Amino acid sequence: MVSNRLPFTVDRRPEGVRIRRSPGGLVAALEPALAQRGGVWVGWTGAAREDDDTAAGAPPAATENVQYRAVPLTAHEIALYYAGFANRTIWPLFHYFVGQTQIDSATWRAYERVNERFAQVAADASDDEALVWVHDYQLLRVPHHLRRLAPRRRIAFFLHIPFPAADVLRVLPWSRDLIQGMLAADLVGVHIPSYADHVLTCAERLLGCEVDRGAGLVRFEGREVSVEAHPISIDVAEVERLAEQAARGSDAPDTPVAEILGVDRLDYTKGIHERMLAVERLLERHPGLRRRIAFTQVMVPSRERVAEYGELKREIDETVGRINGRFSERGWSPIRYLVRSLPPAELVALYRQADVALVTPLRDGMNLVAKEYVAAQLDDDGVLILSEMAGAADELQEALLVNPFDVDEVAEALHRALQMPRDERRARMSALRHRVRANDVRAWVERFLEASERAGLRARNTVASPADALQRMLAPWLARRSTVALFLDYDGTLTPIVPRPEDAQLSEAARQTLDQAARTPNLDIVIVSGRALADLQQRVGVPGLTYVGNHGFEIEGPGISFRHDELERWRAALEAAAAELDLLTASGARVERKGASVAFHVRTVPEGERRRLERQAEALLRRRRLRVSLGKGLIEGRPPVPWDKGHAVLHVLVHRHGADWPSRVSALYIGDDRTDEDAFRSLEGIGRSIRVGPTAGGASYADYRLPDPDAVLVLLRWFASGAFAGAKS
Numbered sequence: 001m002v003s004n005r006l007p008f009t010v011d012r013r014p015e016g017v018r019i020r021r022s023p024g025g026l027v028a029a030l031e032p033a034l035a036q037r038g039g040v041w042v043g044w045t046g047a048a049r050e051d052d053d054t055a056a057g058a059p060p061a062a063t064e065n066v067q068y069r070a071v072p073l074t075a076h077e078i079a080l081y082y083a084g085f086a087n088r089t090i091w092p093l094f095h096y097f098v099g100q101t102q103i104d105s106a107t108w109r110a111y112e113r114v115n116e117r118f119a120q121v122a123a124d125a126s127d128d129e130a131l132v133w134v135h136d137y138q139l140l141r142v143p144h145h146l147r148r149l150a151p152r153r154r155i156a157f158f159l160h161i162p163f164p165a166a167d168v169l170r171v172l173p174w175s176r177d178l179i180q181g182m183l184a185a186d187l188v189g190v191h192i193p194s195y196a197d198h199v200l201t202c203a204e205r206l207l208g209c210e211v212d213r214g215a216g217l218v219r220f221e222g223r224e225v226s227v228e229a230h231p232i233s234i235d236v237a238e239v240e241r242l243a244e245q246a247a248r249g250s251d252a253p254d255t256p257v258a259e260i261l262g263v264d265r266l267d268y269t270k271g272i273h274e275r276m277l278a279v280e281r282l283l284e285r286h287p288g289l290r291r292r293i294a295f296t297q298v299m300v301p302s303r304e305r306v307a308e309y310g311e312l313k314r315e316i317d318e319t320v321g322r323i324n325g326r327f328s329e330r331g332w333s334p335i336r337y338l339v340r341s342l343p344p345a346e347l348v349a350l351y352r353q354a355d356v357a358l359v360t361p362l363r364d365g366m367n368l369v370a371k372e373y374v375a376a377q378l379d380d381d382g383v384l385i386l387s388e389m390a391g392a393a394d395e396l397q398e399a400l401l402v403n404p405f406d407v408d409e410v411a412e413a414l415h416r417a418l419q420m421p422r423d424e425r426r427a428r429m430s431a432l433r434h435r436v437r438a439n440d441v442r443a444w445v446e447r448f449l450e451a452s453e454r455a456g457l458r459a460r461n462t463v464a465s466p467a468d469a470l471q472r473m474l475a476p477w478l479a480r481r482s483t484v485a486l487f488l489d490y491d492g493t494l495t496p497i498v499p500r501p502e503d504a505q506l507s508e509a510a511r512q513t514l515d516q517a518a519r520t521p522n523l524d525i526v527i528v529s530g531r532a533l534a535d536l537q538q539r540v541g542v543p544g545l546t547y548v549g550n551h552g553f554e555i556e557g558p559g560i561s562f563r564h565d566e567l568e569r570w571r572a573a574l575e576a577a578a579a580e581l582d583l584l585t586a587s588g589a590r591v592e593r594k595g596a597s598v599a600f601h602v603r604t605v606p607e608g609e610r611r612r613l614e615r616q617a618e619a620l621l622r623r624r625r626l627r628v629s630l631g632k633g634l635i636e637g638r639p640p641v642p643w644d645k646g647h648a649v650l651h652v653l654v655h656r657h658g659a660d661w662p663s664r665v666s667a668l669y670i671g672d673d674r675t676d677e678d679a680f681r682s683l684e685g686i687g688r689s690i691r692v693g694p695t696a697g698g699a700s701y702a703d704y705r706l707p708d709p710d711a712v713l714v715l716l717r718w719f720a721s722g723a724f725a726g727a728k729s
C-alpha cells in the first residue's frame with residue numbers, strides 16, 4: 001500500500017510523542033485487507049525530517065502482518081510537494097477551481113522528486129509477486145517511477161478525487177506527465193464512470209494513445225491499461241453499530257425543532273459558505289420556519305499549511321456571525337457551528353438525530369458523509385439533500401439532488417425536505433440505505449484487488465507489440481493522404497546506440513527493409529543525421545533514398561542536391577577551429593571534420609582531464625563564433641545560422657511535394673535524440689512524430705513513443721510492405 005500518509009498520526013505533546021491510529025473507514029478497511037495478505041504500507045509520517053525524534057520520523061513497529069516504511073520529507077519538501085503542488089495545483093484543478101490553480105515549476109519539480117522517492121521505497125519494499133496499490137492525487141507520478149525501477153511489478157492506482165475533463169486538465173503545463181504517471185499502472189481506478197471517461201479522453205487527446213472505450217482500455221507504451229470505476233464506500237456495520245448505541249441513548253421526545261446537519265472537512269470544495277447562504281435564503285423566504293429549525297455545521301480543520309484554508313475559515317465565521325445576528329431570537333439561533341474533529345460515536349449520534357443532511361460540495365470525488373448519514377438512519381427516516389457535483393450522486397439518486405451553486409434551489413430543497421411526508425421520506429431513505437449497505441467498503445477493497453489481479457495478469461499475458469499498436473493509431477491518419485514521407489534518424493533510431501559512434505553499423509535486416517522500402521510506391525524515405533553526409537551515405541548504402549547529413553546542412557537524393565548557402569562562408573572558420581582542436585588531442589581526444597561542422601570527441605579521455613579539455617574546446621569554438629552544442633562525450637561546433645533538422649525536413653517536403661504538401665503527404669519523423677526534437681516541433685500539427693527510447697526529463701514534442709530500434713524496424717517493415725496503403729480502404 002502506498003499513500004501520502006501512513007495510517008496513523010504523530011502527535012507531539014509535552015509528555016512526548018504520541019502515535020494515534022487514523023480514524024476513518026478507509027484505513028479500517030485497507031489495514032485488515034493488507035494484514036490478511038501480509039504486506040507493507042509506505043507513506044509519510046506527517047512529521048518533517050528535521051524534527052526527527054526517532055518516534056516522529058520512524059513508523060511504529062510492525063503489527064501482525066503489516067510493516068510500515070516511512071518516506072522521509074524535509075520541511076521544505078512538504079511546503080513544495082504537499083502544500084504546494086498537491087494542494088495548490090492538483091487539488092483545485094481537479095475540482096474545477098481553475099482560477100485558483102497555482103502554476104509553479106518549482107513545486108512541480110519537488111512533486112516529481114518526492115514521487116520518485118515514494119516509488120523507490122515502494123520498489124525496495126516489494127518484489128515481482130507483489131501487488132503495489134498506490135493511492136491518490138499526491139502520488140500520480142509514482143506508478144511511472146515504479147515501472148521504471150521495477151518493470152514487472154503489478155501496479156494498481158486509485159484516485160480518490162474527481163478526474164477532470166480534458167479541457168480542464170490541459171490547463172496544467174504538466175498534464176501529460178500526470179496522465180503518463182498514472183497509466184504506468186496496470187489498473188487505474190476512479191469513483192464513477194464519468195471520471196473514467198475523462199481518463200480515456202485525456203489519454204487519447206493529450207497523449208495520442210489508442211483507447212478502447214467499450215473495454216475501458218488504454219494502449220500505452222506497449223501495455224494495456226484498464227481504467228475502471230470503483231465507487232468507494234464506508235464501513236456500514238460500524239456506522240450501524242454506533243447508530244444503534246446513539247438511538248438507545250437518546251430517548252428524548254421528538255423536539256419541535258427540525259435538525260439540519262452539515263459535516264465536512266473545512267475545504268472550499270465542500271460548498272460550506274454557499275450552504276450557509278441557502279439557510280439564510282430559507283429563513284428569508286419562509287419566516288414561519290424561524291425558531292423551528294436548527295442548522296448544525298461540523299467542520300474539521302484541514303491543510304492548515306495552505307493559506308486559502310485560513311481565509312476560508314474567516315469567511316465562514318463572518319457569514320455565520322452575520323446570519324445569526326440577523327435572525328437570532330431569545331433562546332434560538334439558526335446556525336450552530338463546531339470546528340473540531342468529533343469521535344465517531346458522537347458524529348454518528350449527530351447523523352442519527354438529524355432530520356435533514358445537507359451535503360452540498362461544489363465538487364467532490366465521492367463524499368462519504370452522504371453515505372454515513374444514510375447508513376445511520378436505522379429507521380429509514382431522514383432526508384438527504386445531495387449535490388449533483390458529488391460522485392455519490394451517481395449511486396444515491398433517491399436523494400434530493402441539487403446544484404450547490406444555486407442558492408435558491410438549495411433553499412427550496414431544504415423547504416421541501418422539511419415538509420416531506422413521512423411515506424416519501426421512508427421510501428427514499430430505504431432505497432438509499434439498501435444501496436449503501438450493498439456496497440460496503442470491505443467489498444470495495446476486495447473488488448478492487450480482484451480487478452487489479454485481472455489487470456495484472458492480462459498485462460503479463462499480452463506482450464502487445466508497441467509497433468502494432470502504433471500502426472493501428474497511424475492507419476486512419478495515413479489513409480487521408482496518398483503519399484507517405486518517412487524521415488528516419490540514424491543513430492539510436494535505425495541502429496542501437498554504441499559507445500563509439502564509428503561502430504554504429506546498420507543491421508542486415510534493416511538494410512534489406514530499407515532497400516525494399518526504397519521501391520515501395522507512394523513511400524518517400526529520408527534518412528536524417530548529424531553525421532557528415534558522406535559518412536551517412538556510406539553507412540546506410542541504400543540507393544534511391546534521400547540523405548540529410550550534418551544536421552540538415554547537406555541534402556542529397558533523387559531530384560535534390562542541397563548545401564546550405566552559409567556553409568561556404570563558414571568553411572574557413574570551421575577548418576581553423578578544427579586545426580586548433582588538433583592541438584588538444586594529446587590525451588586521447590579526437591577531432592572529426594564533418595564538412596558542415598567539427599566535432600571534438602572526449603569519451604576516450606581520462607575522467608580527470610575531460611572537464612578541462614571540454615572547457616578549452618568550448619572556449620575555442622566560441623572564439624570562432626561557432627554555435628556550440630554539447631553531446632554525450634562530444635562537443636560540436638556548427639555555423640551559427642538558424643538551421644537544424646526541422647528546417648531540413650521542411651525543405652525536403654517543400655522541394656519534393658510543393659508548398660501545399662500537407663494536403664497530400666503524411667509526413668512522419670522518427671528520432672531518438674535531442675536534436676530530433678527540432679524536427680518534431682516543426683511537424684507539430686502538420687505531420688506526426690515518434691520518439692524512440694526513454695527521454696531523460698520526460699518532455700518531448702513527439703506525438704508517440706517506441707521503445708527501441710527493434711520496434712522501429714517492425715514499423716518500417718510494415719511501411720515497406722506497402723500495407724499502409726491498404727489502410728485507405
Ligand code: ADQ
Nearest residue numbers: 160232264265298299300340341342364365366367368369
Ligand atoms: P474527503 O475530501 O476528506 O475525502 P469525504 O469523503 O466526505 O471527504 O470524507 C470525509 C470523512 O471525514 C468522513 O468519513 C467524515 O465522517 C469525516 N469527518 C468529516 N468531518 C468530521 C468531523 N468534524 N469529525 C470527525 N470526522 C469528520 C476524499 C475525497 C472524497 C472521497 C474520499 C474517499 O475528497 O470525495 O469520498 O476521499 O475516497
